[in-house]
Amino acid sequence: MAEFLMYxxxxxxxxxxxxxxxxxxxxxxxxxxxxxxxxxxxYIFAGYFSYHLSLTLGLSPILAMPLSxxxxxxxxxxxxxxxxxxxxGDEMYSLIxxxxxxxILQNSALLIxxxxxxxxxxxxxxxxxxxxxxxxxxxxxxxxxxxxxxxLSVFYLIKRTWFGKSVRAISQDREMASLMGIxxxxxxxxxxxxxxxxxxxxxxxxxxxxxxxxxxxxxxxxTAFVVVVxxxxxxxxxxxxxxLILGILENLGAAYIxxxxxxxxGFIILILVxxxxxxxxFGQRT
Amino acid sequence: MDKVxxxxxxxxxxxxxxxxxxxFFLSQYWLHVMIISLFYVMMASSWNLIAGYTGQISFAHxxxxxxxxxxxxxxxxxxxxxxWLGILIGTSIAGLLGxxxxxxCIRMGGIYLSLTTLGFSEILRIIITNEDRWTRGTMxxxxxGFFIEYSKMSYYFLFLIVSAFFLWxxxxxxxxxxxxxxxxxxxxxxxxxxxxxDTIRVRILAFTISxxxxxxxxxxxxxxxxxxxxxxxxxxxxFLVLAMAVIGGMGSFIGPILGAFVLEILSEYxxxxxxxxxxxxxxxALGMARFAPGGIMGLLEKRWRLREMS
Amino acid sequence: xxxxxxxxxxxxxxxxxLMAIHKVDFYLNEGEIVGLIGPNGAGKTxxxxxxxxxxxxxxxxxFFNGTSISSLKPFEICRLGIGRTFQIVRPFLKMTCLExxxxxxxxxxxxxxxxxxxxxxxxxxxxxxxxxxxxxSVAKDLTLIEKKRLEMARALATNPKLLLLDEVLAGLNPSxxxxxxxxxxxxxxxxxxxxxxxxxxxGAIMKASDRIIVLNQxxxxxxxxxxxxxSDPQVIEAYLGExxx
Numbered sequence: 001m002a003e004f005l006m007y008x009x010x011x012x013x014x015x016x017x018x019x020x021x022x023x024x025x026x027x028x029x030x031x032x033x034x035x036x037x038x039x040x041x042x043y044i045f046a047g048y049f050s051y052h053l054s055l056t057l058g059l060s061p062i063l064a065m066p067l068s069x070x071x072x073x074x075x076x077x078x079x080x081x082x083x084x085x086x087x088x089g090d091e092m093y094s095l096i097x098x099x100x101x102x103x104i105l106q107n108s109a110l111l112i113x114x115x116x117x118x119x120x121x122x123x124x125x126x127x128x129x130x131x132x133x134x135x136x137x138x139x140x141x142x143x144x145x146x147x148x149x150x151x152l153s154v155f156y157l158i159k160r161t162w163f164g165k166s167v168r169a170i171s172q173d174r175e176m177a178s179l180m181g182i183x184x185x186x187x188x189x190x191x192x193x194x195x196x197x198x199x200x201x202x203x204x205x206x207x208x209x210x211x212x213x214x215x216x217x218x219x220x221x222x223t224a225f226v227v228v229v230x231x232x233x234x235x236x237x238x239x240x241x242x243x244l245i246l247g248i249l250e251n252l253g254a255a256y257i258x259x260x261x262x263x264x265x266g267f268i269i270l271i272l273v274x275x276x277x278x279x280x281x282f283g284q285r286t
Numbered sequence: 287m288d289k290v291x292x293x294x295x296x297x298x299x300x301x302x303x304x305x306x307x308x309x310f311f312l313s314q315y316w317l318h319v320m321i322i323s324l325f326y327v328m329m330a331s332s333w334n335l336i337a338g339y340t341g342q343i344s345f346a347h348x349x350x351x352x353x354x355x356x357x358x359x360x361x362x363x364x365x366x367x368x369x370w371l372g373i374l375i376g377t378s379i380a381g382l383l384g385x386x387x388x389x390x391c392i393r394m395g396g397i398y399l400s401l402t403t404l405g406f407s408e409i410l411r412i413i414i415t416n417e418d419r420w421t422r423g424t425m426x427x428x429x430x431g432f433f434i435e436y437s438k439m440s441y442y443f444l445f446l447i448v449s450a451f452f453l454w455x456x457x458x459x460x461x462x463x464x465x466x467x468x469x470x471x472x473x474x475x476x477x478x479x480x481x482x483x484d485t486i487r488v489r490i491l492a493f494t495i496s497x498x499x500x501x502x503x504x505x506x507x508x509x510x511x512x513x514x515x516x517x518x519x520x521x522x523x524x525f526l527v528l529a530m531a532v533i534g535g536m537g538s539f540i541g542p543i544l545g546a547f548v549l550e551i552l553s554e555y556x557x558x559x560x561x562x563x564x565x566x567x568x569x570x571a572l573g574m575a576r577f578a579p580g581g582i583m584g585l586l587e588k589r590w591r592l593r594e595m596s
Numbered sequence: 597x598x599x600x601x602x603x604x605x606x607x608x609x610x611x612x613x614l615m616a617i618h619k620v621d622f623y624l625n626e627g628e629i630v631g632l633i634g635p636n637g638a639g640k641t642x643x644x645x646x647x648x649x650x651x652x653x654x655x656x657x658x659f660f661n662g663t664s665i666s667s668l669k670p671f672e673i674c675r676l677g678i679g680r681t682f683q684i685v686r687p688f689l690k691m692t693c694l695e696x697x698x699x700x701x702x703x704x705x706x707x708x709x710x711x712x713x714x715x716x717x718x719x720x721x722x723x724x725x726x727x728x729x730x731x732x733s734v735a736k737d738l739t740l741i742e743k744k745r746l747e748m749a750r751a752l753a754t755n756p757k758l759l760l761l762d763e764v765l766a767g768l769n770p771s772x773x774x775x776x777x778x779x780x781x782x783x784x785x786x787x788x789x790x791x792x793x794x795x796x797x798x799g800a801i802m803k804a805s806d807r808i809i810v811l812n813q814x815x816x817x818x819x820x821x822x823x824x825x826x827s828d829p830q831v832i833e834a835y836l837g838e839x840x841x
Binding site for chain 3: 462463466467469470472473474476477478479480481482483484485
Binding site: 035092099101104219263278 | 341342390393394406579
């Protein structure tokens with residue numbers, strides 16, 4: 001029982017991190033109809049930045065983590081401005097460009113950071129006892145809390161701020177939003193950057209728990225995509241619910257069925273969603 | 287025929303002579319490079335059928351090649367099935383998987399196809415890597431060759447014949463009514479649909495044919511190398527195929543052929559210095575996609591057209 | 597009594613929270629030219645999109661020659677005999693004029709004719725709309741009115757019994773408008789096609805239509821002969837309301 005609860009808790013922690021990552025994808029899909037295949041690479045780049053900033057440069061993790069996210073945000077903004085923007089209206093080319101970019105980044109990561117897994121230092125050490133049933137790492141708890149904080153901030157951003165309202169307006173009808181005076185190009189750029197930043201945030205939160213490797217990026221992108229499809233494209237709520245479901249299923253599956261096939265559960269969910277309910281849990285039926 | 291087509295035709299003829307007689311003058315090493323290039327010709331052309339002609343970006347192409355290679359290979363190793371039959375079975379299975387995946391995703395839109403094919407590719411690689419009792423995982427599975435007596439020359443002509451067959455099929459398809467439907471769907475799916483074209487059926491058909499072709503290419507490849515590894519259905523291979531089509535020229539007939547030969551030969555030279563060819567091709571492909579979407583063929587055509595006008 | 601070629605009862609469609617068309621009843625008789633007018637945002641193109649299957653309707657029923665078409669896909673509706681043009685013209689830009697029209701012929705779904713026969717028929721439609729000699733021109737090189745003619749030819753090639761025209765006259769100069777009106781008239785009389793037509797060029801649509809339907813903010817507010825509509829206070833109010841806003 002204690003074991004089960006521990007796996008469940010793992011699932012919840014991974015789940016909220018998945019959700020953050022997925023929202024990064026979902027935002028961009030909703031507003032620009034573009035899938036960023038380089039998502040996983042941005043995630044691990046953030047992890048690597050965090051590692052090198054703390055270990056090589058000696059910055060405290062409290063600084064290293066947000067700085068890494070900012071770097072990745074800037075990467076996203078540059079990507080949008082120079083690579084994606086010119087392909088507007090052409091779904092196919094943006095797919096090709098982000099895919100090629102992901103390969104370039106993956107190979108660059110191998111060259112720059114090396115093939116070995118890197119693990120930035122944890123912020124909090126030790127473990128807390130859960131109802132006397134099991135001990136759970138404090139760093140993981142911390143990650144959970146930070147993740148929730150980030151999710152709440154994102155929701156606030158989207159629901160309350162002017163930026164969020166612009167994003168929602170553009171997602172529904174770009175022409176109308178533009179006629180209403182919204183600088184849709186700028187919002188695009190910032191959204192893409194935000195999507196990248198969320199990938200980065202997920203990356204820096206995970207890095208102290210599971211080390212980053214350059215070859216893990218495809219699985220990360222895939223997980224985010226599955227969550228988005230499961231939750232429903234364009235639904236933030238769906239990302240959270242989907243992320244949690246996937247996190248729990250993957251962890252329980254890995255624990256009780258097979259660790260090697262961890263990611264298969266995601267793929268099976270993807271196929272099931274496509275067969276039975278292609279628009280996802282909270283998506284719009286077209 | 288306009289001038290561009292005319293010139294293309296006349297470049298083709300000596301090229302055909304070259305391909306028929308060249309092998310007798312090449313070293314074993316370069317013959318090998320030619321065979322690998324022909325494999326990529328098959329892969330890039332069949333990928334171009336869906337990406338260049340119907341606008342669907344699939345990331346499962348290498349995976350389908352892997353299906354062909356492993357099905358055929360394992361049938362040969364475990365049940366003694368001859369290579370030619372194994373390859374046909376592998377092709378059919380790849381085609382069926384393509385039909386299934388296509389049917390599931392295409393109704394929902396291009397993005398879903400790309401996502402699902404990405405997932406399929408990764409999962410296949412994971413399964414092949416982990417089920418090493420059957421597949422020997424990353425160590426690779428040794429499988430019998432296509433011919434009883436090994437001869438690079440024989441393989442060269444085998445690959446040449448099958449490539450020619452692929453190209454013939456693609457050519458006839460594009461010139462047919464179905465080919466026009468492909469291009470209509472590529473240009474404007476809504477207008478095509480409103481004009482009576484069953485766009486979903488068209489796209490599923492293209493995807494199925496293309497997947498089966500990848501399966502056949504993979505099967506042949508496996509029996510040539512006689513050692514199959516999870517590298518075949520990897521995203522790295524997928525990227526190479528994509529890069530060849532993009533750099534050569536998506537949506538053109540010759541583009542993928544050109545891309546396949548150019549990139550494969552180049553990578554042999556670059557490999558002397560290290561495994562940088564992927565990064566380099568990535569940068570070139572990115573540049574092409576961003577600045578010259580028609581690839582090399584597109585650039586050449588523009589120059590020909592400009593020269594005609596002046 | 598003439599057969600009702602198209603009939604809609606209580607047709608309703610909304611997007612998210614916005615109601616685009618609300619319980620619209622309408623019908624067209626075979627052989628009529630019916631105009632659909634209304635201020636911007638009244639729901640006219642949405643109605644066309646619902647009829648041609650681009651959007652599913654939320655409520656209501658749609659019948660084409662007695663057959664329900666509410667849940668059919670665009671290509672099925674086209675094959676039943678409803679053709680359309682688009683508000684922003686949409687030819688296949690990278691294909692030649694002949695190929696564009698061929699698609700319309702291919703879309704019929706007939707197996708019997710081979711490609712050569714279809715090409716011959718495509719040339720007929722090309723000439724019919726006045727594009728003779730432009731067979732091998734790529735669509736993106738055409739002028740606006742030529743693109744509109746091409747789109748018309750493609751729609752006619754699908755052998756429609758009903759043609760939905762969405763603002764065909766937009767962007768045309770007066771002499772081009774006259775040519776377009778002539779073409780529409782010939783389509784009705786020679787090819788025997790019923791026409792349902794959205795237009796903002798009032799003079800033209802009033803002159804050419806047998807009957808007018810007026811939409812405002814998603815609802816049908818008036819229906820009748822052009823003479824009646826032109827002087828109707830409600831209709832004038834709807835348009836004035838738009839120009840004041």
